[in-house]
Amino acid sequence: MMLCKLSLKNIKKSFKDYTIYFFTLILGVAIFYVFNAIDSQTVLLETKQSTYDIIKMMTQTLSAVSIFVSFILGFLIIYASRFLIKRRNKEFAIYMTLGMGKRKISTILFIETIVIGLLSLGVGLGIGVILSQLMSLLVANMFEADMTNFAFTFSKAALIKTIIYFGIMYLLVMVFNTIQVSRCKLIDLINSSKKSEKVKMKNPIICALIFIVASIILGYCYYIVSVPDGASTLTLKKMTVIIGLGALSTFLIFWSLSGLILKIVQSIHKVYYKGLNSFILRQISSKVNTTVFSMTIICLMLFVTICVLSSSLSIKNSMTANLKELAPADIELMKKRNIPKELQADYGYTDGQIESSYQTIKESLKELRIDEDKYLKDQATIHVYTDETVTYVTTQGDNIDSMKKRYPYLDYTSPEIIVKLSEYNKIAKMFGNDTFTLEEDQYMIIGDYESMTTLRDEALALNTPVTIYGKTLTPKYKKVKKGFIEMSSNHITDGVIVVPDSVVTVSDDSPQMEYEYMVANYKANDDKTREEIEAVFTDTTYEEAHPDVTLEGTSKIAIYDASVGLGAMITFIGLYLGIIFLISSAAILALKELSESVDNYTRYNMLRKIGATDKQLNRALFKQIAIFFLFPLVLAVIHSIFGIQFCIFLLETFGKEQMLASVFMTMIFLIIIYGGYFLITYYCSKSIIKEKRV
């Protein structure tokens, strides 16, 4: 009973010290709940089966991510509680000198953890439930469902899951606390507050050298990832090396800067000996000195956060923006044509499939008993031809050697895709793309996957001639023209050669005519009929009845649903991880700062005694904490400037138009969470250093 009272009083007394801990726990619980409750909100949405599948996949992924998140949070909580215990060494020393056993001290901590755990779970879940109502708006927005039937949602499953996960974390904390207490020696506890810190000065010349070396390494990494040529040649192995180098140079920069900045400012007497500057600088440099490693981790975590948040937020927006452009027609049917008998064994085609491949799409539809005239209008057909002699090697011409040197991993042997001009113009018109004319001895290339088309531009600029079906053609344009023949949610067309009709002298049953595409719109005036027709084409019973008919297709609605779901999934996972990373790094920084508040109290009090004004002291404290928080952030932002460029490159197929807006959104997240932690740290520290008047 006495122990219980003691624990409760301790919590009440040290509430100020626990603020950050509480804040972090509550945030952790709330966010954990919110993201695990998403599936209960999506149930409310009226969605199609295809969307429903994606939502299912999303919630499964989110719960997998939750395990990862719980590991991060678990480490964070244990780390934080260790900090708090260290702060209370003196208190434990008093208990022990009074004859209290270690078991009893552990019991006190045990009760404290339970109380704090229950409180934080209660408050966190409360906030989580409220936040998840806001989240449901976001969910509805993501899946583009109307929220007319908005209802208060509460997820029992998420609640239980949160309680179990955090329960386990708190149990681990208790175990760690017990271990720590049992390891304590009384003499260390009593002396712990008397340890005066040794100031290790680093050799400024070595610092400067290391700084220069680290900057060069970092500059090299930046160069590699942000120059498009460099970025596209990155293999996984090379990427790992770059990441490793980046992390190492980050560490070295922090290591050297902590010594270097001090030396530089020290040499500028006007600044160094002005007001409390010398004190602030020493405070920071001594702290950075002892926290180089955590600074590096925090910096890298912030970097990942910024990149993940801004690219995941942009994917969804870009995808939606792309769809209008990339899926302009209602449906596109595709058929593999003219499979030669010789290939049957190699690819495992059935006799029926081979026979069917000599049918046109129209004939196949008839066989499937789908009434084309009843459902479709504006049909346009395009055939895709290949010529074994025309490969990437051919189209690159004289440029091929330099290309192979730069991009060794590209497949240069696969045949290029060739289409007839008249057919291309027909579907280009359907898609709303530009149409073209060609002279009899000219060709052109269309495409929209920019990192690939820029490579083709090089060859086109050299006026590379290509011989197709025995006829030599020269490029009409020096650049790849924008266009595509296949509907998709992304820019994936890396290059299609368009030639005059007369060049293609291939018969309709030749294996050189590889594919047939048919683009069409539904004969429908409203969404309902459109959905009905969509159902006809997606009905799998046709396929089951006619397994030999190899007809594939994509529809606007399918592309749309898939990309909406994918976009939402990426956004949610990005948000989830980004916020957790942000919280973790900010919390570690805040704890580091506050853990020294006792030292700070004596130091600031000393300054007060020798006449520093409260205003001077508060300003010094503000500067000290602000610089401590800004230090890793600034480097992380610089990293991100280049990192985001790499993300843009990676996500190019999704489009990059929306990056600016999402970077802005990321900034807002950063300011709210990171800034929030900064302010709490500042106010906590301020109240700690406040003069204690009797």
Add this chain to the structure above:
Amino acid sequence: MSQILKIENIEKYYGNRSNLTKAIDGISFDVEEGEFVAIMGASGSGKTTLLNCISTIDRVTSGHIFVAGEDITKLKGNKLNKYRSHELGFIFQDFNLLDTLTAYENIALALSIQNTKVGDIGKRVNEVARKLDIQDVLQKYPYEMSGGQRQRVASARAIITNPKLVLADEPTGALDSKSAKMLLESFNHLNKEFKTTILMVTHDAFTASYASRVIFIKDGKIFNEIRKGNQKRKEFFDKIIDVVTLLGGDLNDAL
């Protein structure tokens, strides 16, 4: 000689009406410019409270304290801080040096808080270091110095601003006897050569014997006051011991 410090019937109470502790119960005395005054008393006699009131770390319940004619019990806010940084110099038992700064920076800090011109700082620090014979340790950190050196650095920090009054709270409390003697010699030197006014609180008779006047406090009241006059330090020490004996067992630890 002009009066630096004038204390007029100050009282300091702690607690509430039902349980009142009178830490200071009507103390009055004056300190002249260039004097070296020691205040002696047992633990709990009120000497530290007195020092805290003079240094404005604590507030008096009633009475007035005049420093150079100004009533410091009426000061508030920034004026208070200005008073502390311009009129007072502090020396503490546990040195209170900032462990992250070098000796030089610790001393310079007292000036930069007052926004002294950067050009002057170096000259003044070197000057005061010469006075206290600590030129050799200026570039060292507190943990690299001996206790005596630290306390002399703290003293340098206290006097560099040319304060009207230097307050020392048990300055020899954490020093071994040799360092204590050296420190007190430098106090004497500062007092004689540079007319620094020092008010020192101690419960150690040896330390007190370096002062020119000793005020004894018991239970928040002035119990006795003796002056050194032209006596030798040893004679003055014996006299102090006499008073301590008179004070009773409370101050036995002074020996």
